[in-house]
Amino acid sequence: GIQVEQSPPDLILQEGANSTLRCNFSDSVNNLQWFHQNPWGQLINLFYIPSGTKQNGRLSATTVATERYSLLYISSSQTTDSGVYFCAVGTSGTYKYIFGTGTRLKVLA
Amino acid sequence: ETGVTQSPTHLIKTRGQQVTLRCSSQSGHNTVSWYQQALGQGPQFIFQYYREEENGRGNFPPRFSGLQFPNYSSELNVNALELDDSALYLCASSLAFSRWRNTEAFFGQGTRLTVV
Numbered sequence: 001g002i003q004v005e006q007s008p009p010d011l012i013l014q015e016g017a018n019s020t021l022r023c024n025f026s027d028s029v030n031n032l033q034w035f036h037q038n039p040w041g042q043l044i045n046l047f048y049i050p051s052g053t054k055q056n057g058r059l060s061a062t063t064v065a066t067e068r069y070s071l072l073y074i075s076s077s078q079t080t081d082s083g084v085y086f087c088a089v090g091t092s093g094t095y096k097y098i099f100g101t102g103t104r105l106k107v108l109a
Numbered sequence: 110e111t112g113v114t115q116s117p118t119h120l121i122k123t124r125g126q127q128v129t130l131r132c133s134s135q136s137g138h139n140t141v142s143w144y145q146q147a148l149g150q151g152p153q154f155i156f157q158y159y160r161e162e163e164n165g166r167g168n169f170p171p172r173f174s175g176l177q178f179p180n181y182s183s184e185l186n187v188n189a190l191e192l193d194d195s196a197l198y199l200c201a202s203s204l205a206f207s208r209w210r211n212t213e214a215f216f217g218q219g220t221r222l223t224v225v
Contacts (some may be wrong), residue, residue, distance in 0.1 A: 031211060032124075041146075041197050043216040083124035086151055093209050095165045096142065 002027040004089055004100035012106045013077050021072040021103045023087035031090030032063050033071050033097065038083050046085075077107045094100070113202050113217035121223045122190050130185040132219045140164070140205040141183040141215040142214065143175060158183055159208050166210030187222075195224045 003026040013019055023032075034046040047054050047061040049070065054061055058077075063070040070087055084104050088097040114133045124130050140159045141170035144152035153214050158177035172188040181202070187194060198221075201214040 031213075033213065035216070039221045041221065042200075043152075043199065043219075045213070045215060053221040083135050088152075088214075090211055095140075095159070095205075095209065095211050096154040096167065096209075097152075097214060098154070099144075102151055 002029070002089065002091055004087065005100050006085075006087060006100040006103050008103060009101065010104045010106075012108065015069070015077060015079060015107055015109050017077050017107075018073070018075045020084055021074070022108070023070040023072070023089075023100050025070075025089050025100075027042055027068070027091060029065065029068075029089040030092050032065075032070055033088050034061055034070070035086045035088065035090060036081075036083050037086060037102075041099050043086070053107075074105075077105075079107045079109050080109050081105060113200060113215050115198075115200050115217035115220050119221045119223075121225060124190055124192060124224055126190050127186065127188045128190060128199075128222060130187075130198050130222070132183045132185070132202075132217055133137060134181045134183065134200075134202030138202040138204050138215075139181055140203045140211065141177055141181065142201045142203070143183070143185045144199040144201065145169070146199060146219075147195070151209050152199055155185070159205055163198065164208050190224045194225050195222060197221050 056102040087100045116148045142157040143155040146152040156166040199218045203214045
């Protein structure tokens with residue numbers, strides 16, 4: 001089955017710093033989402049981005065489906081950005097999302 | 110528009126017991142998926158219901174079963190609980206246009222199950 005790997009696994013930033021999170025996948029996908037899991041376990045939708053580029057405030061994402069990767073950019077990080085970031089992919093003809101290994105982000109004040 | 114809600118939020122059960130977790134899907138959605146997230150891991154797909162029928166299953170034993178109701182809410186039932194079933198159980202709803210084409214998924218806050 002498809003493999004989804006995220007990097008880096010852990011990231012510590014000072015408040016105000018920028019960061020790039022990467023999601024690599026081993027096969028073609030037709031769905032891709034980025035989530036932020038807060039300390040209470042809630043998965044919060046950041047982007048639904050099977051291809052192309054989207055921006056939402058301080059966050060933006062790019063998926064290059066032909067090269068099998070997606071990037072999540074966080075600018076001017078805040079302590080509330082702390083948590084685990086997951087990418088999840090869906091492939092053609094299937095009905096489930098496969099989650100990546102996650103990036104654990106800690107933003108220090 | 111109401112989001113995805115799950116109940117209960119926390120639950121403690123004894124090994125061998127049975128448990129039922131509930132999920133109300135987002136308004137207008139017809140598909141519900143259940144995921145299990147062990148501590149420190151990413152969510153793992155359990156199964157999905159599309160228009161009240163099971164539409165696929167992950168690598169989980171038959172003691173994990175489910176239902177979807179006409180209003181598209183759903184239940185996850187786990188029989189003969191084992192210690193390894195301790196996890197966060199997440200429900201996601203989405204609007205699918207066919208059995209094989211899913212779209213953006215929205216997750217509930219989860220039910221944290223502890224088996225002792």
